[in-house]
Amino acid sequence: MAKEKKFVEAITSMEEDFAQWYTDIIKKADLVDYSSVRGCMIIRPYGYAIWELIQKELDRRFKETGHENVYMPMFIPESLLQKEKDHVEGFAPEVAWVTHGGSEPLTERLCVRPTSETLFCDHYKNIIQSYRDLPKLYNQWCSVVRWEKTTRPFLRTVEFLWQEGHTVHATAEEAEEETLRMLNVYASFCEDFLAIPVIKGKKTEKEKFAGAKATYTIESLMHDGKALQSGTSHNFGDGFARAFGIQYLDRDNQLKYAHQTSWGVTTRLIGALIMVHGDDSGLVLPPKVAPVQLIIIPVQQHVEGVLDKAYELKERLSKVCRVKVDDSDKMPGWKFSEHEMRGVPLRLEVGPKDIEKNQVVLVKRENREKIFVSMDELETVIPKLMDEIQQSLYNKALRLREERTFIAKDLDEFERIINEKQGFIKAMWCGDQACEDKVKERTAATARCIPFEQEKVGDKCLCCGEEARHMVIWGRAY
Amino acid sequence: MAKEKKFVEAITSMEEDFAQWYTDIIKKADLVDYSSVRGCMIIRPYGYAIWELIQKELDRRFKETGHENVYMPMFIPESLLQKEKDHVEGFAPEVAWVTHGGSEPLTERLCVRPTSETLFCDHYKNIIQSYRDLPKLYNQWCSVVRWEKTTRPFLRTVEFLWQEGHTVHATAEEAEEETLRMLNVYASFCEDFLAIPVIKGKKTEKEKFAGAKATYTIESLMHDGKALQSGTSHNFGDGFARAFGIQYLDRDNQLKYAHQTSWGVTTRLIGALIMVHGDDSGLVLPPKVAPVQLIIIPVQQHVEGVLDKAYELKERLSKVCRVKVDDSDKMPGWKFSEHEMRGVPLRLEVGPKDIEKNQVVLVKRENREKIFVSMDELETVIPKLMDEIQQSLYNKALRLREERTFIAKDLDEFERIINEKQGFIKAMWCGDQACEDKVKERTAATARCIPFEQEKVGDKCLCCGEEARHMVIWGRAY
Numbered sequence: 001m002a003k004e005k006k007f008v009e010a011i012t013s014m015e016e017d018f019a020q021w022y023t024d025i026i027k028k029a030d031l032v033d034y035s036s037v038r039g040c041m042i043i044r045p046y047g048y049a050i051w052e053l054i055q056k057e058l059d060r061r062f063k064e065t066g067h068e069n070v071y072m073p074m075f076i077p078e079s080l081l082q083k084e085k086d087h088v089e090g091f092a093p094e095v096a097w098v099t100h101g102g103s104e105p106l107t108e109r110l111c112v113r114p115t116s117e118t119l120f121c122d123h124y125k126n127i128i129q130s131y132r133d134l135p136k137l138y139n140q141w142c143s144v145v146r147w148e149k150t151t152r153p154f155l156r157t158v159e160f161l162w163q164e165g166h167t168v169h170a171t172a173e174e175a176e177e178e179t180l181r182m183l184n185v186y187a188s189f190c191e192d193f194l195a196i197p198v199i200k201g202k203k204t205e206k207e208k209f210a211g212a213k214a215t216y217t218i219e220s221l222m223h224d225g226k227a228l229q230s231g232t233s234h235n236f237g238d239g240f241a242r243a244f245g246i247q248y249l250d251r252d253n254q255l256k257y258a259h260q261t262s263w264g265v266t267t268r269l270i271g272a273l274i275m276v277h278g279d280d281s282g283l284v285l286p287p288k289v290a291p292v293q294l295i296i297i298p299v300q301q302h303v304e305g306v307l308d309k310a311y312e313l314k315e316r317l318s319k320v321c322r323v324k325v326d327d328s329d330k331m332p333g334w335k336f337s338e339h340e341m342r343g344v345p346l347r348l349e350v351g352p353k354d355i356e357k358n359q360v361v362l363v364k365r366e367n368r369e370k371i372f373v374s375m376d377e378l379e380t381v382i383p384k385l386m387d388e389i390q391q392s393l394y395n396k397a398l399r400l401r402e403e404r405t406f407i408a409k410d411l412d413e414f415e416r417i418i419n420e421k422q423g424f425i426k427a428m429w430c431g432d433q434a435c436e437d438k439v440k441e442r443t444a445a446t447a448r449c450i451p452f453e454q455e456k457v458g459d460k461c462l463c464c465g466e467e468a469r470h471m472v473i474w475g476r477a478y
Numbered sequence: 479m480a481k482e483k484k485f486v487e488a489i490t491s492m493e494e495d496f497a498q499w500y501t502d503i504i505k506k507a508d509l510v511d512y513s514s515v516r517g518c519m520i521i522r523p524y525g526y527a528i529w530e531l532i533q534k535e536l537d538r539r540f541k542e543t544g545h546e547n548v549y550m551p552m553f554i555p556e557s558l559l560q561k562e563k564d565h566v567e568g569f570a571p572e573v574a575w576v577t578h579g580g581s582e583p584l585t586e587r588l589c590v591r592p593t594s595e596t597l598f599c600d601h602y603k604n605i606i607q608s609y610r611d612l613p614k615l616y617n618q619w620c621s622v623v624r625w626e627k628t629t630r631p632f633l634r635t636v637e638f639l640w641q642e643g644h645t646v647h648a649t650a651e652e653a654e655e656e657t658l659r660m661l662n663v664y665a666s667f668c669e670d671f672l673a674i675p676v677i678k679g680k681k682t683e684k685e686k687f688a689g690a691k692a693t694y695t696i697e698s699l700m701h702d703g704k705a706l707q708s709g710t711s712h713n714f715g716d717g718f719a720r721a722f723g724i725q726y727l728d729r730d731n732q733l734k735y736a737h738q739t740s741w742g743v744t745t746r747l748i749g750a751l752i753m754v755h756g757d758d759s760g761l762v763l764p765p766k767v768a769p770v771q772l773i774i775i776p777v778q779q780h781v782e783g784v785l786d787k788a789y790e791l792k793e794r795l796s797k798v799c800r801v802k803v804d805d806s807d808k809m810p811g812w813k814f815s816e817h818e819m820r821g822v823p824l825r826l827e828v829g830p831k832d833i834e835k836n837q838v839v840l841v842k843r844e845n846r847e848k849i850f851v852s853m854d855e856l857e858t859v860i861p862k863l864m865d866e867i868q869q870s871l872y873n874k875a876l877r878l879r880e881e882r883t884f885i886a887k888d889l890d891e892f893e894r895i896i897n898e899k900q901g902f903i904k905a906m907w908c909g910d911q912a913c914e915d916k917v918k919e920r921t922a923a924t925a926r927c928i929p930f931e932q933e934k935v936g937d938k939c940l941c942c943g944e945e946a947r948h949m950v951i952w953g954r955a956y
Contacts, residue, residue, distance in 0.1 A: 036558055036600050037588065040551035045616070048547050069526050073518035074552075074590075074621060074637055075574075080514055096553075097578040098590065101625035101636075102571045110515065112552075112576065112590070122514050138523070142621075143552060147579035158579075159552055 011341075013280045018224040022152075025274055029283045029342045032153045039151040039158030043267070046342060049291035050270055051161065055141065057193050057288075058163065058265070061185050067137040067165060072119040074142070075110040080118045084243040087117060090210020094147045096158075112145040117211065117236075117262055120166040121244035128168060128258060131250050135178070136168040154271035155228075155478050162266035168246065168258045172237065175259035176214075179235040182263040183216045186231035194269065195286035195394040196220050196276050197401055198230055199424075199473055201449030206433050209262075213237035219448040219473065221401040222275035225422025227448050227475035230272055233263035271478070276397050283343030284365055286393050287386040293321040294382060295339045299332050299351030309355055313348065313378070320383050340365060345389050346382065364389060366396075407457045411442060414462055414474070418443050424475050428468030430461035438463050439474065448473045489819075491758045496702040500630075503752055507761045507820045510631045517629040517636030521745070524820060527769035528748055529639065533619065535671050535766075536641065536743070539663050545615040545643060550597040552620070553588040558596045562721040565595060568688020572625045574636075590623040595689065595714075595740055598644040599722035606646060606736060608727050613656070614646040632749035633706075633956050640744035646724065646736045650715065653737035657713040660741040661694045664709035672747065673764035673872040674698050674754050675879055676708055677902075677951055679927030684911050687740075691715035697926040697951065699879040700753035703900025705926050705953035708750055711741035749956070754875050761821030762843055764871050765864040771799040772860060773817045777810050777829030787833055791826065791856070798861050818843060823867050824860065842867060844874075885935045889920060892940055892952070896921050902953050906946030908939035916941050917952065926951045 011024035026032050031047035043051065059069070075098060082088045095111035113119065124136060141163045151157050165182060169175045183200060190196045198218035208215035212234040220230045238257040241247070246258045277284040287293050294317060298310040310325045317323045326335045332349070339347060349361040360378070362371040366389060373381050404423030408414035417425055425445065429435060439462070440446055450470045461468050489502035504510050509525035521529065537547070553576060560566045573589035591597065602614060619641045629635050643660060647653040661678060668674045676696035686693035690712040698708045716735040719725070724736045755762040765771050772795060776788040788803045795801045804813045810827070817825060827839040838856070840849045844867060851859050882901030886892035892903055903923065907913060917940070918924050928948045939946050 033601060033604060035551050035597065036555055037551040037553045037597075040553060042551070042597075042601050043549040045546035045548055048549055051549075052547065068523035069530065070523055071521040071526055071529075071621075071639060073513050073515040073520070074623070075515045075518060077514055093580050095580065096576045096588075098574045099577045100575040102573065110574075119513065119515075119520075123511055123520050126511060143549075145552070161549060 011280065011282065014223060014278070021278075021280070022271075022274060025278055025282055025341075026153050031270070031283075034153075037158075039148060041153045041157050043161070046291060047270060050273070050285070050289055051267060053289050053291065054193075054269060055163075058185075058189060059141075061189060062139050062163075062165065065137075065181060065185060067139045067167075070138045070140055071142070072113075072116050072123070072140060074113050076113055076116075076118055077108050077110055079108060080122060081111055083118060083121075084211050084240055087211035087240075091115065091146075096145050096147055113142075114144055114146045115262075115264075116140065116142075116144075116164055117166065117240060118244075120262075121240050121246060121260075124168050124246050124258070124260075125244050128246055128248050131170055131248055134168060134170045134248060134258065135174065137165075137178075138167065139163055139165040154268050154274070156268075160266050160268070162264050164264045165262060167261045168241075169260070170248065170250065170256070170258065172259050175235055175237070175261050179214070179216060179233045179261045179263070182261070183218065183231070183233040186233070186263070186265060187218050190218060190220065190230055190269075191394065193286070193288045194273060195288075195390055195397060196230070196272055197394065197398040199449065199451050200453075201451035201473065203232075203449055204433070204436060204447045204472070206436055207447055209234045211236065211239060213239060217449050219424075219475075220272055220276065221404060221424055221475070222272070222478070223278070223400070224275070225404050225475075227424065227477040228268065228272050228275070229448070229477060230269060231263070231265040234261060236260040236262065268478075277393055278343070281337070282341035284393065285343035285345060286390050287321075287345045288390055290343065290345050291322065292324050292339075292342070292344050293386060294323040294346045294348055295335075295344045296323065296325045296348045296350065297332055297335050297339075298325065298327060299349050299354075301327065303352045305355060306350065306352060309350055313350065313360070313375070317378060317382060320379050321386065346385060366392060408462055409458050410462050410465075411439065414439065414445075415443050418445050418476065422476065424448070424473050426455065426457050426471055426473060427462040428456075428458045428460060429470050429472045430464055430466045431469040432461070432464065432466075435461055435463035443476075445474045445476050448475050448477065489758065489760065492701060492756070499756075499758070500749075500752060503756055503761055503819075504631050509748070509752075509761075512631075515636075517626060519631045519635050521639070524769060525748060528751070528763070528767060529745060531767050531769065532671075532747060533641075536663075536667060537619075539667060540617050540641075540643065543615075543659060543663060545617045545645075548616045548618055549620070550591075550594050550601070550618060552591050554591055554594075554596055555586050555588055557586060558600060559589055561596060561599075562689050562718055565689035565718075569593065569624075574623050574625055591620075592622055592624045593740075593742075594618065594620075594622075594642055595644065595718060596722075598740075599718050599724060599738075602646050602724050602736070602738075603722050606724055606726050609648055609729055612646060612648045612726060612736065613652065615643075615656075616645065617641055617643040632746050632752070634746075638744050638746070640742050642740060642742045645739045646719075647738070648726065648728065648734070648736065650737050653713055653715070653739050657692070657694060657711045657739045657741070660739070661696065661709070661711040664711070664741070664743060665696050668696060668698065668708055668747075669872065671764070671766045672751060673766075673868055673875060674708070674750055675872065675876040677927065677929050679929035679951065681710075681927055682911070682914060682925045682950070684914055685925060687712045689714065689717060691717060695927050697953075698750055698754065699882060699902055699953070700750070700956070701756070701878070702753070703882050703953075705902065705955040706746065706750050706753070707926070707955060708747060709741070709743040712739060714738040714740065746956075755871055756821070759815070760819035762871065763821035763823060764868050765799075765823045766868055768821065768823050769800065770802050770817075770820070770822050771864060772801040772824045772826055773813075773822045774801065774803045774826045774828065775810055775813050775817075776803065776805060777827050777832075779805065781830045783833060784828065784830060787828055791828065791838070791853070795856060795860060798857050799864060824863060844870060886940060887936050888940050888943075889917065892917065892923070893921050896923050896954065900954065902926070902951050904933065904935050904949055904951060905940040906934075906936040906938060907948050907950045908942055908944045909947040910939070910942065910944075913939055913941035921954075923952045923954050926953050926955065
């Protein structure tokens, strides 16, 4: 056993060192490995299986709302990147540049896409002529590269996986509708599928996407009280269309500029899953996004009939959930810890005595609650338990967010709260970027969003004391 | 209608100019668009939908044979690429080099992966310690970059989409078994799913993959008589394991080098689909890989009840096939041509008279055969027709290949055949690379493979006249 991997080593507790706890989980739950390439991670089978479930469900929702997948080149010629002024300013400082092909220097250097607006625009310019060609509702699954200095697996990496939707519409109204539609797709996906409650809102001018007219966001709260931007949806107006010359002949025989949107979520959603649901025994996965929903652990598996029963149950239950048997030669206690570390929502223990009584023991990952169930009822009990667990995780996360959402009237109070308690802070803002800058400078917190659901928590800007225009959700963010 | 796209323009005929015919199809069937990035293509929704069907089916077959998906970084540090001598020699001349991140030069340049053996090896070295960790059966879906000078969409592009399987085994025997297993997965996928007959065989030393001990291949024949390498599977022996230090502690307590394989197919399979099944009216898709299997064309759609009937049929038939209604305001004849161009396997025409008679007209794409069918029987007739079409396309492709497979006894005969008729040529070979080189020099044909199914078409090497060791399939290749 000397060279065997030890799973059961305890991980750092969340309270003690949250960052180390996170790092322990991603390694010990076999989600990622570090690579020889600075800032790039290896997504291991278990981590990738989670991403595949995310992809499949999101892709279904995108197609349901009329979107089609395409694939664009991974390179962007420098001159193309430069066509939209704000966009190039935002991204040029953090792109990777290809300068040589084989042994020859390129006549124009290419960046590895940090995002693909410019490529989509270049294509749209060619394929859109008439109002009949609109809308175009495209999406792409790929990886992008941003030359970040400080990286952490899933949360911020030089290369990451994502999807980017890029759409074109005839009118400003349709573009705005699409931007909000996709924000809502993201929000309901996070809440229903990942059991992560989110706050929907608009980014401030300072925080919006480079080149956008408006950026909408969903923001979630992690276990340590820090915020995570979990998905964004941008309305570009006709800014890119003007920069790239995307025009269509309308019904009234006039040439008009098109209106565009883009929207994306990334593998950082896996980071959110860890930091919203995880605990000191490891990962906790909501059933819908769990690659293995039920793990069967044979107890006293050397006793005749036990392994056969485990396989038989697996056969039966694979019709109602994603199920595996752990028939390795480790002790049951070790196996329990391993699958807890990997966040498997439900464990089924079956041994000789259980077989005698025609029952099994089910144990929930989230709270180790034990349930004795007749073997005959598993097909009805297990799906019901999965639903309960899914809902319970969501409720728990929502409770946590509510407990850690505070109100601050002025900057002193704001500072005290953020330093003592961490969390979301609701505070009024005048709309002036100088005040926003000042909050960040003093507290390292940023405006996460101007939530759609406004609430009047005061009359005056927390910073300058002038009349407030918006309630803003602030927080320190990943 | 002035700015409307014209689908019905005839395309260049295959006989007249095969290359132009190919280019016409990929553009007019909306498969790809050219991009501003030299040698990189844009895969449009219809082309990408074909790729998604290919991916889904292959992924299912990979998982069925025990493989798991992972994701590796897209960059390879130069020092890592250089670890295996043959490998770096093969790939270094054709990689894209990243030299700057943001505005700073990198201390070590990174290439964009042309293939990921070195990254997988670097990872395997870290995660493999014991025989218990073996086998590792990983696969990755991604894009790779090779700095090709001459490119053609799907067939040879600077960036292309593919999957690359990378596996590690305890013994040489298991690695060889895996290499052949995956070749067989590819072969049956091509034949059953894409309706493309393939020849399975081994590459010569000259043609094998950089760093491999042995490369196996499936080769198919295009309509113009040129060969297309359609998938390869490599046995690396322990060469990479020695270069990277991938060792495991065996049951006998000895440290041993692992054995590895890799295997891949790419978006060039879409090129194969076009060039094997297409005709002068456009693309012809086998039903299994057709994004739309049945297109419903309402005839006299302004007549009351026609469109409703079309939608009703769509609802019903969506349970047995992928179906769409074309309710655009174009003339039926235009619609026929459009969907023929896009290779939709079956067309359903329904008009007022058909409704009266409770029947529809079905038209097969492959030969325009018309079939009158009662509306009540569609659910049984259509799936049966799909099977028939799938089989018929395979049979036709196989017949074509047989008609264009020739035997040559010596180099003169070989040259005459390849110049006059193009196609596969079976000829005996002594095994000496000098002879292989000479064939290529004189005829531009290469050894496609040494087929598993050997056939003695002579005793002597076609080139030197010495005793022959293998029957080889030769051809000019894409």
